[in-house]
Amino acid sequence: MAGSLEFIKSASGSTVSSLSVTDCFSADYDIYQVTVTTLQTSTAANINVRFIDTGGVVSSSTYDQAIQLLFSNTTYSTLTGSNNTSIGGVSYGGGDAYGASINMMVFHPNDSSSYTFLTDQSNAWTGVLQAYKGGGVEKTAQTITGINFFPSAGTITMEIEVYGFKVV
Amino acid sequence: MAGSLIQVDTETVTSNVSSVSLTGVSTNDVYMIACSNIFFDSNDDMKIRFTVSGSADTSSNYDYAHRAMYNNATMGSTGAENQSSLDTNQSTGTSGTNSINLIMYLFNFNNSSEYSFVTYNNVHRASSNTRTGFFAGGGLLTEAQTTDGVHFFLGSGNNFANGTFTLYKIQS
Numbered sequence: 001m002a003g004s005l006e007f008i009k010s011a012s013g014s015t016v017s018s019l020s021v022t023d024c025f026s027a028d029y030d031i032y033q034v035t036v037t038t039l040q041t042s043t044a045a046n047i048n049v050r051f052i053d054t055g056g057v058v059s060s061s062t063y064d065q066a067i068q069l070l071f072s073n074t075t076y077s078t079l080t081g082s083n084n085t086s087i088g089g090v091s092y093g094g095g096d097a098y099g100a101s102i103n104m105m106v107f108h109p110n111d112s113s114s115y116t117f118l119t120d121q122s123n124a125w126t127g128v129l130q131a132y133k134g135g136g137v138e139k140t141a142q143t144i145t146g147i148n149f150f151p152s153a154g155t156i157t158m159e160i161e162v163y164g165f166k167v168v
Numbered sequence: 169m170a171g172s173l174i175q176v177d178t179e180t181v182t183s184n185v186s187s188v189s190l191t192g193v194s195t196n197d198v199y200m201i202a203c204s205n206i207f208f209d210s211n212d213d214m215k216i217r218f219t220v221s222g223s224a225d226t227s228s229n230y231d232y233a234h235r236a237m238y239n240n241a242t243m244g245s246t247g248a249e250n251q252s253s254l255d256t257n258q259s260t261g262t263s264g265t266n267s268i269n270l271i272m273y274l275f276n277f278n279n280s281s282e283y284s285f286v287t288y289n290n291v292h293r294a295s296s297n298t299r300t301g302f303f304a305g306g307g308l309l310t311e312a313q314t315t316d317g318v319h320f321f322l323g324s325g326n327n328f329a330n331g332t333f334t335l336y337k338i339q340s
Contacts, residue, residue, distance in 0.1 A: 003173045003339075064239040068235060068237055080238065105289070107205065108204050108267075114264020114265060115293070117267075117291045119269075119289045119291050133302075133304055135291030135300065136300070137300050141265060165334070165336075168175060
């Protein structure tokens with residue numbers, strides 16, 4: 001019996017300035033799981049996210065975020081913001097080879113009458129464990145077709161996979 | 169057979185209904201509920217109960233605790249005991265610009281000798297202050313009984329106007 005979580009598309013890049021998965025969101029699904037593995041950065045950097053519409057990467061000041069940072073060795077902190085140009089800090093790259101990973105859910109990106117929401121869970125090793133947990137929204141009622149990841153500095157190496165939750 | 173996510177029940181709301189129930193938990197597997205773009209005919213607060221033989225358990229035996237994260241306010245921690253329902257979000261509104269989007273995992277529902285547990289992640293946008301919220305936590309019903317699903321309703325008696333509610337089984 002076929003399962004209800006269906007693979008849609010993947011992308012990978014090595015030492016690139018950003019990496020996108022285009023045309024991965026459609027009317028076929030309403031909720032998506034986006035996973036990022038083998039994530040490394042060339043220097044210490046936050047990993048940021050933007051969505052893609054028919055005009056390209058959405059870089060307008062329309063993103064809100066509420067993210068909690070959990071550390072293995074110190075007090076937790078937050079990454080919050082309103083009307084930003086991306087969802088900043090969904091994970092972190094330590095500029096080393098030890099890696100990081102991300103698990104996201106994206107909600108109703110294809111619905112042109114609603115905002116596009118996401119949840120984020122991730123972890124990274126920077127000599128200590130950094131875990132991220134939070135949510136965000138792109139506040140334009142428009143059709144979103146893809147997702148774009150980029151580091152706050154340097155380059156990234158990563159693999160992205162997008163899955164859809166089938167409803168019949 | 170490889171593990172799979174199997175759809176058990178779904179309801180798509182496109183016109184006003186006072187409540188939504190997803191039922192069909194019948195094995196000891198973990199189940200998952202995915203809810204997308206839920207909004208109402210008037211601003212309200214979505215609540216959650218578990219079902220016993222398809223009917224909502226209205227007892228005051230629900231406990232929950234979550235971290236409440238906001239884009240523009242201090243984050244908080246909420247805990248409540250002996251409630252008549254779970255509350256996993258702020259009050260939300262009447263369009264897809266301030267909707268609820270929820271992933272919830274169900275544990276032990278089919279086990280008559282243990283409590284029924286859930287964990288949840290809920291990203292949404294409040295209607296009163298346009299505040300983006302992300303609530304992450306867990307809840308349970310402190311009754312050792314078999315529960316077979318989840319019932320969604322609104323605290324002030326308004327209606328669901330939109331949303332997709334789906335129950336999946338994570339089949340081992």
